[in-house]
Amino acid sequence: MSVSLHISNFCLIRNNHVMAGKHLLFTGKEIAFQDFIKEAYQHFKIGYPKFYKMDNLSKLGFMAAELLLKDRDLNRDYGKDGTGIILANAAASLDTDRNYQISINDRNNYFPSPSVFVYTLPNILMGEISIRHHLFGENAFFIQKKFDSLFMVEYVTQLFEKQIVACCITGWVEMDADQYDAVLFLVEKTGQLNDGITIFNVRNIDDIYCLKI
Amino acid sequence: MEKEIRIDIRKLVFVEDVYIVSDNIITNLGFTTEENLDQVVSGHTGIKLMEDERISPEPFYASMIDREELTGRFSMLGNPERYTRFEQLVVCSVHDALLQTKLNLAGRRVLFILSTTKGNVEMLKDNSRTSPENNRLYLWESGEIIRSFFHFTNDTLVVSNACVSGLVAILTGARLIRAGLYDHIIVTGAEILSEFIYSGFSSFKSLSRGPCRPFDKTRDGLSLGEGAGTVILSSRPDLNPEREPVLAGRGFSSNDAxxxxxxxxxxxxxxxxxxxxxxxxxGKTDYISAHGTATPYNDEMEAVAITRSGLQDVPVNSLKGYWGHTLGAAGVIESVAAVHSIRNRMLIGTKGFLEPGVSQSINVIAQTRSENISNCLKIASGFGGCNAAIMYYR
Structure with a gap:
């Protein structure tokens, strides 16, 4: 039996812009990611001090999830383990790996820090989103050369068909030195974007991913 | 258009049974599953006091693969100067697993999944800027190098999900076969020990002063290890008819939030x-293969979860005392051991365990013994609050 799945919301963060549900929500003045994401955090009045402790990959994905799930409570809607988080990127945690490596390069100036080391795993981002939104469901982090809409649709669809998830946050969150790019989709059996229902399929996902902002 | 066709095909196919038709383990204890399990059943450990300045200025306990032996083995398959230790390890593990099957590797119905947390991260040393020459730092590039070596048709899928990577990779493979998208999936988990990894766990104060002691009263941390494990999953049991079939069942990965x-x-x-x-x-669960890293918190947490699940009387072990914690490889290596435990009707003793040291009364297997088990619940947990479980059965 096949299920019909909908993209009930999406969020894109790239080029100093934040877009969610087809609306451009914020344009930052700052160019550098560190400054831009802080500006966005203040603009959206997030109020979550742990944000400042996160590495850049987690800040990026966390912010995208904040706007994707604005006014939603998925723990209430789908139960604590009903929502899956399936993410992918190309650089894994390499951005933070480089910073950690600098802290151990010199044996005479050796300062490995557990608070940096813990972020040398890309799935920490899923932990941050899970903590914030009280989500206990299916988790997986994949590394792929580029955004692979076919894999995403196939993998997420079978999770619904086999009733492993009833709702899914999926997408691409990439952070590599000065380059960043995030697109998150909220996938549900029902739901609609503000200008009509958008089916969760390869073409629609590619269209959203390729939006120029 | 091919994209849409694949999805249509899936609706026509129904597969439940996913067979584990071949496997391999490479660690300090050997280059095949049999070599490793012979050593384990004899009670030997790969964890030794090491002196290696490249990893730590101080001597440390870890299970490490002999560098020259790995290079020697690999040189029968390829030019060791063109492949990193990590890549050589993956190639050797995949190659040995493939030797045991009649699998035809060509075609779009075969997928390779690579599980690792840090891949070639040791290449970051003194090279903190990524350049075209060290593209190999990207895990997808590691996947591509292996794809190219074996001439697999499809792009490699890489899973990097902390210490549950291996189980998530096997779960993913089993699901993709069950969904009818592939017929055969080769899953390899691999990890090389580096200064990067060692210093990080050391900064967390997670490392044991001696060889680790899972679930024991005196446990004080984990021992790191390096190694690789491979399982070949297939919808067809006849790829390896000499062996009693063991299947990869359903499972789930979750977050502690x-x-x-x-x-x-x-x-x-x-x-x-x-x-x-x-x-x-x-039916009843016959055996639990735990994560059992031997850190005070991990083993306690597992004991609580096992007891909450009503499984406190089920025999449970940890294999970390033999191979150390091999991170992205651990879930695969320990799954191979679970498959062979089921097939050989055997429960492996928990090396390093003497006296119970968790708050719950769980049934830790102290000594290796024969027992007519027919299934195994394999569990794992890791940084980021991630957890995974999967059932293996015959």
């Missing part, structure tokens, strides 16, 4: 993963 570096005190995420797995199985 509690803390990014510490396990949940209530074992909530692991409890959920176990519940979501067991709901597909009516």
């Amino acid at each position: 509690n803390h990014i570096s510490g396990p949940s005190r209530t074992g909530e995420g692991l409890y959920i993963a176990i519940q979501q797995t067991l709901k597909h199985y009516k």
Whole structure:
């Protein structure tokens, strides 16, 4: 039996812009990611001090999830383990790996820090989103050369068909030195974007991913 | 258009049974599954006091693969100067597993999944800027190098999900076969020990002063290890007819939603993963292969989750005392051991365990013994609050 799945919301963060549900929500003045994401955090009045402790990959994905799930409570809607988080990127945690490596390069100036080391795993981002939104469901982090809409649709669809998830946050969150790019989709059996229902399929996902902002 | 066709095909196919038709383990204890399990059953450990300045200025306990032996083995397959230790390790493991099957590697119905946390991260040393020459730092590039070596048709899928990577990779493979998208999936988990990894766990004060002692009263941390494990999953049992079939069943991965570096005190995420797995199985669970890193918090959390699940009387072991914690490889290596335990009707003793040291009264297997088990619940947990569980059965 096949299920019909909908993209009930999406969020894109790239080029100093934040877009969610087809609306451009914020344009930052700052160019550098560190400054831009802080500006966005203040603009959206997030109020979550742990944000400042996160590495850049987690800040990026966390912010995208904040706007994707604005006014939603998925723990209430789908139960604590009903929502899956399936993410992918190309650089894994390499951005933070480089910073950690600098802290151990010199044996005479050796300062490995557990608070940096813990972020040398890309799935920490899923932990941050899970903590914030009280989500206990299916988790997986994949590394792929580029955004692979076919894999995403196939993998997420079978999770619904086999009733492993009833709702899914999926997408691409990439952070590599000065380059960043995030697109998150909220996938549900029902739901609609503000200008009509958008089916969760390869073409629609590619269209959203390729939006120029 | 091919994209849409694949999805249509899936609706016509129904597969439930996913067979584990071949496997391999490479660690300090050997280059095949048999070599490793012979050593394990004899009670030997790969964890030794090492002196290696490249990894730590001080001597340390770890299970490490002999560098020259790996290079020697690999040189029968390829030019060792063109491949990193990590890549050589993956190639050797995949190659040995493939030797045991009649699998035809060509075609779009075969997928390779690579599980690792850090891949070639040792190449970052003194090279903190990524350049075209060290593209190999990207895990997808590691996947591509292996794809190219074996001439696989499809792009490699890489899973990097902390210490549950291996189980998530096998779960993913089993699901993709069950969904009818592939017929055969080769899953390899691999990890090389580096200064990067060693210093990080050391900064967390997670490392044991001696060889690790899972679930024991005196346990004081984990021992790191390096190694690789491979399983070949298939919808067809006849790829290896000499062996009694063991199957990869349903499973679940979850999050504690509690803390990014510490396990949940209530074992909530692991409890959920176990519940979501067991709901597909009516009979009793015969054996649990635990994560059992031997850190005080991990083993306690697992004991709580096992007890909350009503499985406190089920025999449980940890294999970390033989191979150390091999991170992204651990789930695969320990799954191979679980498959052979089921096939050989055997429960492996928990090396390093003498006296119970968790708050719950769980049934830790102290000594290796024969027992007529027919299934194994494999569990794992890791940084980021992630957990996973999967059932293996015959």
